[in-house]
Amino acid sequence: MLFSLYQYLESIDFPGVGMFQYISFRSGMAIIFALLMSTIFGKVIIRKLQKQQIGEVVRDLGLEGQYQKKGTPTMGGLIIIAAILIPVLLFGKLDNVYVLLMITTTIWLGIIGFLDDYIKVFKKNKEGLAGRFKIIGQVGLGLIVGLTLYFSDDVVVRMESPGDAETRQVTTEEVVEAPETKYVKAPVTNVPFFKENRFNYESVLGFLGDKAPYWGWIVFVFAVIFITTAVSNGANITDGLDGLATGTSAIIGTTLGILAYVSSNTIYADYLNIMYVPHSEELVVFMSAFIGATVGFLWYNSFPAQVFMGDTGSLTIGGIIAVFAVLIRMELLIPILCGIFLVENLSVMIQVFWFKYTKKRFGEGRRIFRMSPLHHHYQLKGYSESKIVTRFWIVGIILAVLTIVTLKIR
Template sequence: MLYYLFRYLETLNFPGAGVFQYITFRAGMAVIIALLFAAIIGKQVIKKLQRQQIGEVVRDLGLEGQYAKKGTPTMGGVIIIAAILVPVLLLSKLDNVYIILMIISTIWLGAIGFVDDYIKVFKKDKEGLAGKFKIAGQVGLGLIVGITLFASDDVVVRERIPDEVVVVQAEDGTMIERPATKDTKSTVTNIPFVKSNRFNYSKVVWFLGDQAEKWGWLVFVVAVIFIITAVSNGANITDGLDGLATGTSAIIGSTLGVFAYLSSNMIYADYLNIMYIPHSEELVVFIAAFIGATVGFLWYNSFPAQVFMGDTGSLTLGGIIAVFAILLRIELLIPILCGIFLVENVSVMMQVSWFKYTKKRYGEGRRIFKMAPLHHHYQKKGYTESKIVTRFWIIGIILAILTIVTLKVR
């Protein structure tokens, strides 16, 4: 909203109004507003949750310090969602297709998580929203995102035309040759550690010949659904210790911010041989708000937590990360960047699968880990909660650096 106001003021030659045209300025403002909003409003929300007796329901898992968490306000994810949306609505171009998709994703998954928390807290049902309904909601969002990327004329990528060049004038007036490019609808995405740095989903159905490009979109949409479901559930599973999911998401968000800025800048994208995505610069503003919101929420969510985000927050954070990466065409970097979420997810799958297999074969279920997900395994081994969280953050930072390194290591 402020963006449109200042753009109008600029037409009236209002001093300083043009500063809103700079992505870096709006992104910086988004971080500050989101952080302050989460920190200031968070305190009021926590008090309200306490008055409403909306507290964490604790199950006996035999973990140290577990019962100290009983009654801690939950559903704090509403703080994160509000802290993201307020600066985005104020500072971004609201007619931008990427911003529209990110706002829909935030509200959509926030609503699913809210319903899940509501059932747990108010209906006293520890299972919450049935898994099939969660999956249905995630699949629904995947369809919205995938079909929009396929159908919207505003969603294009700029690709090089092989063996063609154009002559352009440099800043110093000299004429130079550059590779010719074109804006196109494409199922091409970035892939790490490969020289060409490109992967086309249509190659999955190469056997269809001339129809491969057309059916490649179906493969792409299926991939979008899978990624959104996997990452949002991964964040949900990771949210088991004070500040773990919040801090990890902030680290991931900062890395996505780097990629968003590079992918929206033609010069940097060309230099690094990554896909230039026209009109995606507004995503820098969104991810800046995301970073500010998670850091602001961490003020209250760090050990010992004064509030938990609940599924309202964790499903939303994971979904935002997944959709954001898909829009930037860096979804194949998710296994590296979101390695913490991946390992937590895999640890649960391994534990459950091995338990069922051994119970069927030997009549008694056996476990790989002392407890799943993985962070609880280390709790069972006697590590303190704050040490586990800090070490997971350190690993998250290492994975973030490795993700950025993929820009040059091919």
């Protein structure tokens, strides 16, 4: 909204408004506004949640400090969502297809998570929203994102032959496009560790020959659906200790913000030999708001938590991370960058599989972990909650650095 005002003020030569054309200024303002909203106005929302007695429902899992959490306000994800959307609406370009997709993702998954929390808190149903409805919602979002990216004329990437970046002459003031540069619409993405840093989803259907391009969108959309669902659920599972999902998401968000910046900058994209994604610079503004919102929420969510994000927050931040990575063509880095989410997810899957397998074979179910997800396993081993969270953050930082390093490891 403010960007539209800037365009009008610039047309009448209003002094000082030129700063709004810079991504760095608008991103900085998005972080500041998101931090202020989540810390200052977050307190107001927490008090209202307490007044409405919207507290956490605690199950008896035999974990230390578990009952101290009973009654702690939940649905705090509303703070995160508001702290993301309002700065983006103020400082982002609202006619940008990428920004619109991220806003849709935030609202869509926010509604699904809110319904889940509402059923748990107000309907006193510990199971919350039925799993099939969550999956339907996540699949629906994946369809919207995947089909938009594949068919929208506003979504293109720049493809170059190897070595183009070395022969092109560029300066910080002017970018000189090489004649062989091509802007194409294709379901392509960056691949880590390989020199030929490209993967086309249509290649999966290579056995169809010339018909592969006509059906390639199915593979791409399926991949988007899978990534969105997996990461969203991964964040949801990780949200089990005070500050764990929030801090981990802030680390991941910072990394994605860096990746978005280099992907939207023609010079850095050439230097790193990654795909340049035109008009994706507005995603830096969105991710700046995301970072500010999660860090600000950590003010109240760190141990001992004064508020929990609930599924309203965890499903939303996971979906944001997944869709954002897809938009900047970095989704194949998710197993590294979101390693915490991945391991938490796998710990549950392994535990369930092994329990069912051993029960069928030996008549008694056995467990690999003392409890899943993995963070509860360490709780039962006697580690304090704050120590577990801090160490998971450290691992998250290591994974984030490794993700950035992959840009030069080919």
